[in-house]
Amino acid sequence: MSEAGDAPTISREEDSVSRRSFLGVLLGFGTVVMGAALAVPLIRFALHPLLTKTTEIGWSDVGKIDEFASLTAPTKRLIKVEQRDAWRKIISEKAIYVLPPKSGTLRILSPICPHLGCSIPWNETKQEFICPCHVAVFAKDGALISGPARRSMDELNSKVEDGMLKVRYQYFRQLIPQKEALS
């Protein structure tokens, strides 16, 4: 500003270098503190999918526990699985086996063979689960008896709420000896 340069300056604090740098540090510090305070909600907002579950499979109703009290053989049921994906939900039907209660607790098995993923039917006459694909054989409680599978049938997480049996449906990795859920 050439015109302004000709004008006299107000010489109060500008010429004091120490005061200028002190204010500079103060302003810099203030700006950093303010920026950090403002950044907190922004970072929390962006990290939302890490702070909470945005994709998850909810608990599905299987039926009233009274219905399963007198089971003598594994029973196939279709359940509605609701899968959350942030603001979307995907609803599908899945098959599961409810096992006869053992000392009052109900267990639920996935019908998917841990060998290669075929659907395993319950063989009423032999009282065994026999996979139609490669003849893996499992006991009434899902334990591996014979065949190419490397582990027993996979149990699904279940719970009872207000007399309602609920299950959390999951897929598991095939062909390995230990049970490992697929995300």
Added chain:
Amino acid sequence: MAEPHQSEEEASHPYSNRWQRLYHWFDRRTGIGSLLHEALDEPIPGGARWAYVFGSVLLFLFISQTITGIFLALYYVPSADRAHTTVAYIVKEVTGGSFLRSLHAYGSSAMVIVLLLHLTQTYLYGAYKGRRELLWISGCVLLGLMLAMAFTGYLLPWDQKAYFATTVGTNMASDVPLIGGWLKRFMRGGNEMGTLTVSRFFVAHVFLIPAVLIAFIATHVYLFRKAGAAGPPSEDPVKPRLPTQRFYPRQVVIDTIVALLLILILGALAHFSPTELGPKADPADTQFVPRPEWYYLPIFQWLKYWRGPFAIIGIIVIPTITAGLLVLVPFIDRRLERRPWRRPIAVGIFLLILAGFIGMGLMSVRDDQRDPSIAKQVAKQREETEQFMREPFEPEPALSTLAAANVALADPLAAAGKKVYESESCDACHGENGIGTNAGPKLAGATAQKPADELSKLLRHPTPKMLAGEMKPVDVSDEDLKALVAYIKNLK
């Protein structure tokens, strides 16, 4: 300590402090010193004042709007069937989502207020005089762009308020002579408001207008620096005589304090009184009483007085003349006199228009309160909005789920087939609704289009290639097989 080839350079600047040495090293390579000098040592005739904060505060608000806007885009989807769900998701589920959205919404109102204060201060101080015509005009362009930002941003949540306010807003465009109808269809992306309207407004709000805004902000700041700070009204606009003070530190400190206070106020508002989201837009609702955001109320009220063949005067002619007068102020008021009390006509007209705006806004509020049917409807809308805010977030069924539901509705046999598909765990390999996985091929599409007989045969007697891929013959009753085939043929 320094390497031999640097020692000469360092020796010629014997700084004792290592920070100073670091700064010097950096300055030599970037020229940051002269840049800071240019930015901070701007002389202000008459010294720093609280009256000069508005420009800096606007810049600060613009940056805040940019940052919050970018973050909101992390979760927002611009389409008629997704916009409202995703905004509801931000407000009701995302950590800090309601706060951030409120900060963005209140920030836009704050920008309008500060911009009006900036304009008023510049006008009353006569700071547009003395070779500052282009500076003033670029400011007017920024005002227009900012109102356009407010208008386009308002639609994006796609709730009742947004939908109907924008319907009215875009309808007004059709009053423009000759190209009116075309203009309305261009803005809406068709005759009616729809998903293309959201896309268009989104692109304008997020890409186009911000790009032009940034260009004009840069121009505005450059022209301001070129002309120099105008100083108080007693100062000569061309050749300043008053003693000057540099921008840094006093003005910077004052600007920072105001910006800090403003962000505290906005933060408190966003925290204690978050912006609400209404129910999703329902174009079939004929009862809804649309009301624009507060800063558009004066124009809204103004339009009520112009009906029939004279509407064009109220909607187009008078606003165009007013805007034209505003832009041309530095060419009309050419005297170098800046003191407002020596410019009674210029200041009088300005205050009259300002009072008119405020009066119109207040009358609009009063009209709504006095009309019992409108007051009742507005209260009902308020209640509906509060009701919607109380409800938990409802996720939207994904398209595949809807398609499956539609199949079930359309064809009971296919619905039975879907049960077979799932109980036989076909989905374990072929995926949800036959979309295919690593373990099995996609069924929807080419496979689904095969004739039913061929599909039944393949299911009972898979080809050697299928068998090699672990596909086993399907062992179900003929009835179930028929249903399964019907389901597969329905896969899309």
